[in-house]
Amino acid sequence: MTRLIGILVGLVFTFVVLLAFVFGAWTFATEEVSPTAEHEFHLAPRHASYQFDGALGTWDYQQLQRGYQVYKEVCSACHSLKLVGLRNLAELGYTEAEVKAEAASWVVPGIDPVTGEASTRPGTPTDYFPSPYPNDVAAAAANNNAVPPDLSLITKARHHGTEYVRSLLTGYRNPDTFSVDGKRLKEEFPDFETPAGLHFNPYFPNLNLAMAPPLTTPGQVTYADGTDPTIEQMATDVSAFLTWTAEPTLVRRKQTGWPVLGFLLFATVLAWYAKKQVWAPVKPKKRKGAVTATATPGDHEA
Amino acid sequence: MSFPWAKAYEPKAPLMRFLDERLPLPRFVYNAVGAGYPVPRNLSYFWNFGILAGFCLVLQIVTGVVLAMHYSANALVAFNSVEHIMRDVNWGWMLRYAHANGASFFFVVVYIHIFRGLFYSSYKAPREMIWLLGVVIFLLMMATAFMGYVLPWGQMSFWGAKVITGLFGAIPLVGEPLQIWLLGGYAPDNAALNRFYSLHFLLPFVIAGVVILHIWALHIPGSSNPTGVEVKSESDTVPFHPYYTAKDGFGLGVFLIIYTLFVFFLPNALGHPDNYIPANPLSTPAHIVPEWYFWPFYAILRAFTSDFLLPAKLWGVLAMFSAILCWFFLPWLDRSPVRSGHYRPLFRKFFLFGLIPCMAVLFWCGGAPAEEPYVMLSQIATAYYFLHFLVILPIVSLVERPEPLPYSITDAVLGTPADDGTVKGHMIQGENARPAV
Amino acid sequence: MASTTGAAPDDAMTTDGDSGTHPVRRRDFINIAAVSAAGVGGLAVLYPLISQMAPSKDVLAESTTELDLSAIQPGQAVKAVFRKQPVFIRNLTPQEIAAADAVDVSSLRDPQTLAERTKAGHGNWLITMGVCTHLGCVPLGAGEGENKGEFGGYFCPCHGSHYDTAARIRKGPAPTNLLVPEYEFTTDTTVVIG
Numbered sequence: 001m002t003r004l005i006g007i008l009v010g011l012v013f014t015f016v017v018l019l020a021f022v023f024g025a026w027t028f029a030t031e032e033v034s035p036t037a038e039h040e041f042h043l044a045p046r047h048a049s050y051q052f053d054g055a056l057g058t059w060d061y062q063q064l065q066r067g068y069q070v071y072k073e074v075c076s077a078c079h080s081l082k083l084v085g086l087r088n089l090a091e092l093g094y095t096e097a098e099v100k101a102e103a104a105s106w107v108v109p110g111i112d113p114v115t116g117e118a119s120t121r122p123g124t125p126t127d128y129f130p131s132p133y134p135n136d137v138a139a140a141a142a143n144n145n146a147v148p149p150d151l152s153l154i155t156k157a158r159h160h161g162t163e164y165v166r167s168l169l170t171g172y173r174n175p176d177t178f179s180v181d182g183k184r185l186k187e188e189f190p191d192f193e194t195p196a197g198l199h200f201n202p203y204f205p206n207l208n209l210a211m212a213p214p215l216t217t218p219g220q221v222t223y224a225d226g227t228d229p230t231i232e233q234m235a236t237d238v239s240a241f242l243t244w245t246a247e248p249t250l251v252r253r254k255q256t257g258w259p260v261l262g263f264l265l266f267a268t269v270l271a272w273y274a275k276k277q278v279w280a281p282v283k284p285k286k287r288k289g290a291v292t293a294t295a296t297p298g299d300h301e302a
Numbered sequence: 303m304s305f306p307w308a309k310a311y312e313p314k315a316p317l318m319r320f321l322d323e324r325l326p327l328p329r330f331v332y333n334a335v336g337a338g339y340p341v342p343r344n345l346s347y348f349w350n351f352g353i354l355a356g357f358c359l360v361l362q363i364v365t366g367v368v369l370a371m372h373y374s375a376n377a378l379v380a381f382n383s384v385e386h387i388m389r390d391v392n393w394g395w396m397l398r399y400a401h402a403n404g405a406s407f408f409f410v411v412v413y414i415h416i417f418r419g420l421f422y423s424s425y426k427a428p429r430e431m432i433w434l435l436g437v438v439i440f441l442l443m444m445a446t447a448f449m450g451y452v453l454p455w456g457q458m459s460f461w462g463a464k465v466i467t468g469l470f471g472a473i474p475l476v477g478e479p480l481q482i483w484l485l486g487g488y489a490p491d492n493a494a495l496n497r498f499y500s501l502h503f504l505l506p507f508v509i510a511g512v513v514i515l516h517i518w519a520l521h522i523p524g525s526s527n528p529t530g531v532e533v534k535s536e537s538d539t540v541p542f543h544p545y546y547t548a549k550d551g552f553g554l555g556v557f558l559i560i561y562t563l564f565v566f567f568l569p570n571a572l573g574h575p576d577n578y579i580p581a582n583p584l585s586t587p588a589h590i591v592p593e594w595y596f597w598p599f600y601a602i603l604r605a606f607t608s609d610f611l612l613p614a615k616l617w618g619v620l621a622m623f624s625a626i627l628c629w630f631f632l633p634w635l636d637r638s639p640v641r642s643g644h645y646r647p648l649f650r651k652f653f654l655f656g657l658i659p660c661m662a663v664l665f666w667c668g669g670a671p672a673e674e675p676y677v678m679l680s681q682i683a684t685a686y687y688f689l690h691f692l693v694i695l696p697i698v699s700l701v702e703r704p705e706p707l708p709y710s711i712t713d714a715v716l717g718t719p720a721d722d723g724t725v726k727g728h729m730i731q732g733e734n735a736r737p738a739v
Numbered sequence: 740m741a742s743t744t745g746a747a748p749d750d751a752m753t754t755d756g757d758s759g760t761h762p763v764r765r766r767d768f769i770n771i772a773a774v775s776a777a778g779v780g781g782l783a784v785l786y787p788l789i790s791q792m793a794p795s796k797d798v799l800a801e802s803t804t805e806l807d808l809s810a811i812q813p814g815q816a817v818k819a820v821f822r823k824q825p826v827f828i829r830n831l832t833p834q835e836i837a838a839a840d841a842v843d844v845s846s847l848r849d850p851q852t853l854a855e856r857t858k859a860g861h862g863n864w865l866i867t868m869g870v871c872t873h874l875g876c877v878p879l880g881a882g883e884g885e886n887k888g889e890f891g892g893y894f895c896p897c898h899g900s901h902y903d904t905a906a907r908i909r910k911g912p913a914p915t916n917l918l919v920p921e922y923e924f925t926t927d928t929t930v931v932i933g
Contacts, residue, residue, distance in 0.1 A: 002634040003696040009628075010692025013621055014685045020608040021681035028674045055567055083385050087800045113807055126800050149579075153385070156570065157578035205588065246578075249388070249395040256396065257566025263783075264562055267776035268555030271548070274773035278548040282343060282540060284716050368791055390795040393787035544770075551773065 037189040041180055043171070043202040045163035050240055052251060055258075059244065059251050061093035066223050067241025068092060070234050073221050074214050075151060078143060080131035083152035084245050087125035091248055099125050106130055144197045146210035155239065156246040162239045167203040169235035172213040175200040305340045305524065307536040308333070334521065340539035341546055342527035344715050348422075349525065350553035351415040357554060358408035359513060363506050365401040366450075369394075373453065375499035377492045380455035381580045399569040405447050406572045407561050409595035412440060417661075420632075421653055422530060423641040428523040430633040435516040437629045439509055444626075446505040447593065449498040452490070456577030457587050463490040463498070465590060469603070469622075472615040489583055529714045530641025531707055538711035589671050597668025598661055599625055601680040602687065604672055621684065628691050635692065638699035640707065648702040652694050660686045803933035805925075808864065816881040818869060821920060821932045825869030827881045827893070827906070828930070835904040836863065838891065842903065849915040853905040856919050866930065867906045867917035871895040878902060878917070893917065 051060040068089070071081070086103040094102060106123040108130045123130065131150075133139035139147045155161030175194050178185045180202075185192055194200045198208040215231045223229050227237075243250070311329040313319040318328055332338040372391050374383040387394035416436070419425060425433035448466060452459045467490070471481040486493030524533060533539055540546075564571065572594060576587045592600050599622050606617035628635075643650045660683045667680035708714035804821045806828060811817055816829040831839075839853040857865055869877050873895065879885040880893035880902070888894030889910060890903035900911030907916040922932040 002631055003637070006628070006631055006635045006692040007696055009624070010688045013624065013688040014693070016608075016610050016617055017605050017621070017681050017684045017688070019610055020606055020614070021678055021685070023608045024674070024678050024681060028678065033674075083382065083389065085797065085800065088389075124803070126803075153578040157575050159575055161575065247388070247395075253395060253399075253566055253569070257562065260566065261559065261562050263776075263780065264555060264559045267773070267780060268552065268559060270769065270773040270776050271552040271555045273769045275548040275552045277769050278544045282545070364788070368788055371792065372795075386795070386797070390797040392790045392793055392795060394791060394795070396787055397791060548770075548773075551777065 037185065037192045038206050040183075040188060041178070041185050041202055041207060042205060043167070043180070045160045045167040045203060048163050048166055048236060048239075050162065050236075050243070052240070052243065055254055057251065057254060060240065062225055062227075063237050063240045064092045064244050065094070066221075066225065066227060066233075067237035067239070067244075069223065070215075070221050070238040071151070071241055074234075075238065076129075076132060078132055078139075078148040078211075079151045080133075080148075081129035081152050081245060082131060082150050083128070084248075085126070085128050086123050088248060090125075092244070103127065144210055148211065151242055151245065153246045155243045161246065162243045164203065165242055166235045166239040168201060168209070169213075169215050169238070170231055171201045171203040173200055173202060175207075178202065305533065305536070305539065307539075308340050309338050309541060311336075311338055334517065335547070336543045337541040339521065339524075339542040340533070340536070341525050341542050342533055342538060342711050343540045343545070344527050344529060344711050345525065345546070345549075346528050347549075347553060348414070348418040348528075350550055351411050351418060353550045354411045354553060354557050355408065355415055356513065357557075358404060358411055359506065359510060361404050362401060362408060363510070365397050365404060366503070366506065368397055369401055370503060373499075375453065375496050377455060377495050377581070380453065380495060384454045396565070399565045403561065403564045403569060403572060405450060406593070406595065407557070407564070408443065409447070411557070412443065413595070416440065417658075420657070421643040422526055422528060423636060423638070423643070424526045425633045426636070426641050427633065429520075429526060431519040431522075432516060433633060434630060435512055435519060437626065439512050439516060441626060442505055442509045442512065444596070446502060446509065447595065449502040449505075451577075451593055452495065452498045453502060454577060455495060455581045457579040457581060457585075458574050458577040458590070460490055460581035460583065461586055461590050462592055463494060466592075467494075469619045472613070472619040474616070490581075526641065527711055528642055528644065529708055529711055530645065531709075531711055531714065534710045535712070591669055594665070594669060597666075598664035599668070601664040601668035602684045604668075604677065605681045605684040607677065607681075621688075625687060628688075632691065632695070636695045636699050638702060638704065640704040645705045645707055646698075646702055647705060648698050649695075652690060652698060656686060656694070657690050660690065803931050805929065805931050807929055809928040813863065815883075818881050819932070821868070825877050825881075826920060826932060827865075827867050827869045827917070829865040829867075829881070829906075831863045831865055831904060835891065839903060839905040839907075842905075842907075848908050851905070851907060851916055856905055856907075856916070858922075858924060861924055861927075864930070865904075865906060866922055866932070867919050869893075870918065871897065871900055871913055872908065872915045872917065873898055873900050873911070873913035 051058055051063070071079075086106065087099065089102050090096065090099045103125045104122040106127070106129065107120045108123040108127045110119055110121040111117065112119045132148075133142060136147050149157075155165055158164045175192065176186055178200065192207075194208050198210055199212055200207060201209045215234050218228075218230045220231075221229050221234055227233060247253075311322070311326075311332040313322045313328065321327065322329055329338075369387060372383065372387045372394060374380060384398065387398050389395075391397075419433065419436070448462070452463045463485075467481050467484050470484060471477040473480060482488060484494075485491075486497065524539075527533075574591065574593075579587075591597070602625050603618040603622040606614050606621055608614055610617070612620075638646060638649065640646055643653055663679050663683040664687065667676040667683065670676040804819055804826070806817075806819050808828065808830070811828065811830045813830045813832045814835075816827055819826045819828060836853060844850045844852055853865075854862065856867070857863075869881060871878050874897060876895050876897035878888075878893035878895040878900070880887040886894045886896070888901035890901050892904045892906050892909075893902040894900070895902075895911065895913065898912050900913035901909050902913075902917055903909050905916075908914070920932050922930050924930050
């Protein structure tokens, strides 16, 4: 009875899903799916290598400090970094005094100690990075209705986030001349338009990005360590910095992993030999083509 | 427990004797996973996954309780409290990655455990109750994992909660009120987050309770084994301790090495980047997918795209739930007298070349965007899924001629040479006579 | 028990290379080593599980409280917050200072002079934690009209500890004087605690 009902139910589901398959296949075969510009001309992030890559990666503190400078002087005009504390700058290799000075260079919201009204004050290490806009409505109003995302986790919130940020910052192109593998965007999709107020960037999923190119001229930031501030360099540095903000424990995580892994390998090898020892008396052994039995478990005193 | 030759617990130390007379906990452990539990001597490494699943449950409860000390279940701060754990709490990053990846590894282990049971027909008499309790555990795990994924309150959390509770909206008449009741609102918000948190904390302990029943039921007939032949004599078994404690110890080591690789070197490989974006009720991610362990069932849900008598959405929901619920009936659908797939040529072909590829396709399509050819592939795989469990299994068990079984586990292990030099056996489980030596 | 096929029992031991001499000892050694490794691993896991309960980085982050004292008149006191705990800032009157100085220090439970509990040049500013050293209640006496206890300083209502005008314990169960936090005057009227 169970089997009869089971077969019936199974056949019903199978019939319905195969019906859907036939309809789907018919649609697929008859209806032309027109390719979209987003599909054909979207680029995967360009590969780049960083010192923190790989299982043995470490932070390049000079690079993180340069990236912090780019964030501070360029990105922070529109993008917040809410989850990062100013005290965390100490992890970039700044001394305590430098952290205090850096913190004080940020203006954070506070209250007037006498009247209690909202005011501002210089930041202290216990503050978090201040946001450029008081709320999302203000952020949208100031940016053509597009809220600039918080950057704290941006490199974890995108596939290949570090390379994505770097590619995006350096990826602005002219849509009229843009081509991939010899195919020109304007020839394949003559109707493709970048609306006013948006900017063409093939690394952005829908190709038109609200953010204007933030890194426009080499030397936009003057690096204290004398590194040549090319656009490529600034983009690389800030993407490294944003990798740190997204996961400050990244290097520590990998460095913790090795001893744990080493210990587990050691323990597992021991466990393997222990298992072999325990099982040796009851394991059958093949010898000279014939199968020979060994003692049965009862013989063996564990 | 169940075999007359099982060693009886004899407390040696005075403290153990004292305890044994008052609260025989050591005796209980001795009989459950100690030397007092005789286990077939021929278990393969596929039999490690039960203990591993138990380990995963403990791992999840321990890391989860600890994370709960720092997490705040409030829609305003939930996302930030998770980042607080990642950044500020001592070892918080490790505990959270251990818990998130622990969930994935729990499912890896449990899927292998389930499919081992399917291949060796571990659901057959007298082990039906073990199997039924196992399916209950799997359902509870899915509920727990789903609610846990909502807690970080990222984009995937929010939209996952919305889409999955939306499934209940497909039920005729009561669907919509039911969905609103489940969420405590019209969209996931504080009410939903808080109840999910409460249940996410509770359910693992319910799972632990059902696991105890699962193991209890296991100890009545004893473990199955790769031949599917029941234990006949003491030489067929070895005591659980030290034989299987040693083997499980090694298996646990291998498991932990792979798990550690993910926790420390690829902690986000099994997650989705969108869940690092705070929940935004006004913007849906471009490509909503559940966690990978739900993909096969998500693919079945999406495979039903045409309204035949019932709305497609309802067909999808019915099929998705039936896909798991049909497992409850396996002991009565598959009536072959032989358990192990090793001795069932036809069943083995359907399992290895039908069910396994079908599951692979469902996994692949469930994680892919809802476009062709993925939908068509998942439709074929879904059709096979239902055919396999509900049609093929009952029919195969009627028409198949099983291969000869070994007389006993000992014979299978030692390869008892019969008169003509081949391993002799008989077809019908339980009726096979001792071959003449 | 006899093995099923009657194979020679000595075959069983051939995996142990040196089984003839120390089979038991070697087997025991590996088993003990494996179990010990599991034990060590288990203990190592306890470390993060325990230390996660210690104060997190944001709690430990150096916290300071800056206060403007210009509005506090002699005889008045205010409560401020330092590390989530109350701090009492009291502008002592000359009489209160005299009363505190008049006490024989050696008779005190926790001998300290008022000068030791204030900063040179700012002897009228008594800054202490508002946490009773007995069991952590907040003593009365900093607010307007509150019970200042028998010695005119602070009074803890929980178990009846009386502090004098230098916030020293004089009567009741508290073992020590109210704690003086680390602080410094950045100007004559601004103080930074912590």
